[in-house]
Amino acid sequence: MKVLITGGSGFIGSHIVDRLKMRNIDVRVFDMVLPSRGDVEFYKGSLLNEEDVRMSMNGIDAVFHLAAVANVDHVFKDPYYAEAINTRGTINVLEAMRRTGVKKLIYGSTIWVYSDTDASVIDENTPLHPPKHLYTATKIASEYYCQSYAQLYGLKTTVLRYGIPYGPRARGETVVALFVGKALRGEPITIAGDGLQFRKFLYVEDLAEGNVLALNSIADNKIYNLEGKEKVSIRQIVETIEKVLGSVKVQYVEGRKGDFSGKEISAKKAFQELGWEPHVSFEEGVRRYIEWYKANPPKQQERIIIEPISTLV
Numbered sequence: 422m423k424v425l426i427t428g429g430s431g432f433i434g435s436h437i438v439d440r441l442k443m444r445n446i447d448v449r450v451f452d453m454v455l456p457s458r459g460d461v462e463f464y465k466g467s468l469l470n471e472e473d474v475r476m477s478m479n480g481i482d483a484v485f486h487l488a489a490v491a492n493v494d495h496v497f498k499d500p501y502y503a504e505a506i507n508t509r510g511t512i513n514v515l516e517a518m519r520r521t522g523v524k525k526l527i528y529g530s531t532i533w534v535y536s537d538t539d540a541s542v543i544d545e546n547t548p549l550h551p552p553k554h555l556y557t558a559t560k561i562a563s564e565y566y567c568q569s570y571a572q573l574y575g576l577k578t579t580v581l582r583y584g585i586p587y588g589p590r591a592r593g594e595t596v597v598a599l600f601v602g603k604a605l606r607g608e609p610i611t612i613a614g615d616g617l618q619f620r621k622f623l624y625v626e627d628l629a630e631g632n633v634l635a636l637n638s639i640a641d642n643k644i645y646n647l648e649g650k651e652k653v654s655i656r657q658i659v660e661t662i663e664k665v666l667g668s669v670k671v672q673y674v675e676g677r678k679g680d681f682s683g684k685e686i687s688a689k690k691a692f693q694e695l696g697w698e699p700h701v702s703f704e705e706g707v708r709r710y711i712e713w714y715k716a717n718p719p720k721q722q723e724r725i726i727i728e729p730i731s732t733l734v
């Protein structure tokens with residue numbers, strides 16, 4: 422079996438690459454940035470170029486589609502570009518699959534699709550509400566494209582709604598990465614509001630494992646939440662970092678309007694059907710991340726961009 426991973430040089434994609442290689446599965450990365458390891462095939466291309474995407478499918482049995490503008494602030498600043506990558510990019514992948522006969526797609530979506538629902542307990546059957554954020558709109562549109570291509574053209578598509586991942590190679594602006602960076606530099610960590618708002622963080626290697634399990638045919642044409650287990654408040658992130666590094670400075674500021682307050686999202690279906698559940702505790706994950714961070718100071722964490730991310734084609 423040979424799989425293609427769009428966005429395989431990014432944070433989550435690179436861990437899926439690692440997991441696939443551990444199982445001796447052949448991997449080709451499609452990205453504009455060099456992969457984090459040298460022992461995988463690399464197809465340098467942009468999602469916006471339909472021909473690039475199609476050519477990259479040669480000899481491929483399954484596709485993980487993760488390439489996207491994943492930072493919601495970047496989406497806010499440049500909605501037109503984000504829409505092109507996140508939405509048109511997805512249809513380019515699906516269309517390339519239709520034309521080349523690749524049948525299986527696993528799409529990296531997000532639990533943000535539930536942000537605007539008012540249900541207190543959420544599973545994959547919870548109806549989605551029209552989203553306020555454009556990032557979420559692009560991810561929901563992509564989910565629908567996957568479902569339409571499955572219905573109309575017989576593709577087997579799996580939508581995975583990722584929880585909030587953290588761990589080695591995380592983008593520096595994500596909360597755990599930001600707090601660890603500040604703590605190691607001796608700068609104060611800023612907490613907006615009382616810090617009691619919780620998230621269920623998910624260690625990125627656990628998330629990667631869930632992706633690999635979705636290659637199983639039981640996942641065809643299904644949606645799964647890959648959500649973390651442990652509730653962790655913003656204050657607890659700081660306390661966990663303190664357990665590893667000793668006391669850190671904290672500054673409290675006024676809460677941000679519309680901050681996602683955290684919802685109960687069930688990952689029972691992924692457990693029952695894929696046998697997936699997270700194994701790495703938050704404390705262990707933070708320890709591993711801090712070790713990685715120390716071995717890879719910020720300069721070394723920068724990815725090698727070999728083509729500017731600029732023009733729409």
Ligand SMILES: NC(=O)c1ccc[n+]([C@@H]2O[C@H](COP(=O)([O-])OP(=O)(O)OC[C@H]3O[C@@H](n4cnc5c(N)ncnc54)[C@H](O)[C@@H]3O)[C@@H](O)[C@H]2O)c1
Nearest residue numbers: 428430431432433452453467468487488489491529531583
């Ligand atoms: N990180 C999170 O918190 C999170 C949570 C839920 C879902 N997701 C989703 O998971 C996926 C991966 O997220 P991530 O955190 O690894 O992001 P990332 O930014 O680390 O990785 C995205 C990758 O896509 C590549 N890419 C961007 N535009 C491209 C283009 N036009 N052509 C080819 N490659 C391109 C980038 O070079 C990068 O390597 C995204 O689809 C994101 O929406 C992320």
